[in-house]
Amino acid sequence: MLSLKGNSITFTYNLTHVDYETFIESYGDISTDQLIERKISDLIKKRVEKKEELLSLPSWENQIREAMTQMGFSQYIYLENVSRRAYQAMMKAVQMEISSRSCPVPADRSTVFELMRFKVLGPDMDRLDQCMICVGEMFLAEEATTLPCSHIFHNSCIEKWFHVGHKCPICGFKLLSQK
Numbered sequence: 001m002l003s004l005k006g007n008s009i010t011f012t013y014n015l016t017h018v019d020y021e022t023f024i025e026s027y028g029d030i031s032t033d034q035l036i037e038r039k040i041s042d043l044i045k046k047r048v049e050k051k052e053e054l055l056s057l058p059s060w061e062n063q064i065r066e067a068m069t070q071m072g073f074s075q076y077i078y079l080e081n082v083s084r085r086a087y088q089a090m091m092k093a094v095q096m097e098i099s100s101r102s103c104p105v106p107a108d109r110s111t112v113f114e115l116m117r118f119k120v121l122g123p124d125m126d127r128l129d130q131c132m133i134c135v136g137e138m139f140l141a142e143e144a145t146t147l148p149c150s151h152i153f154h155n156s157c158i159e160k161w162f163h164v165g166h167k168c169p170i171c172g173f174k175l176l177s178q179k
C-alpha cells in the first residue's frame with residue numbers, strides 16, 4: 001500500500017504470518033523467486049538499452065509489480081518486499097549504465113558537503129519513514145540528510161549514492177554535478 005504523507009512516501013506492507021519461504025514456490029527446477037529475478041534482469045537490460053531514466057525508485061517498483069501481475073504472481077505481491085527488489089534492480093541498472101559509458105557523473109563534492117544533516121530525534125519519527133536507498137528504517141539518533149527537494153536519507157546512504165550520481169533517487173532533483 002502506498003500513501004502520501006506530506007512530501008514523503010510511505011510504504012506499508014501487509015505482512016501476514018506467511019513467510020518468505022512460503023512465497024518461494026517451485027515451478028519444476030525453478031522457483032518463483034528465480035522467475036521474478038529473470039524477468040527483472042530483462043527489465044534492467046531494456047531500460048539501460050533504451051537509455052531511460054534509471055534513478056527513479058517508484059518507476060522500478062511499478063514495473064516489478066506489473067511484471068509480477070503479468071506473470072500471474074499478483075497474489076504474491078503483498079508478501080514481497082517490492083521496494084527491496086526495485087532498489088537492487090535500480091542499482092544494477094545504474095552500474096550497468098555507468099560501465100557502458102566512460103565517465104559517471106557524481107555530484108559536486110562541496111555541494112554534497114553543504115547538504116543539511118541532522119540527527120533523528122523523537123519528534124522527527126512521525127515524518128520520517130524509510131530511507132529509500134537502503135530501504136531501511138530511520139531510527140532514533142541516526143544521522144540523516146535532507147536534500148533541497150526535502151527528501152531524506154541516511155547520511156551514509158546518500159553519501160555513497162552521490163559518488164555514482166547527482167540526482168535525488170526519489171524525484172530526480174539534480175544537484176550540481178562534478179565537471
Ligand SMILES: [Zn+2]
Nearest residue numbers: 131134154157
Ligand atoms: Zn539508508
Ligand SMILES: [Zn+2]
Nearest residue numbers: 149151168171
Ligand atoms: Zn527528491
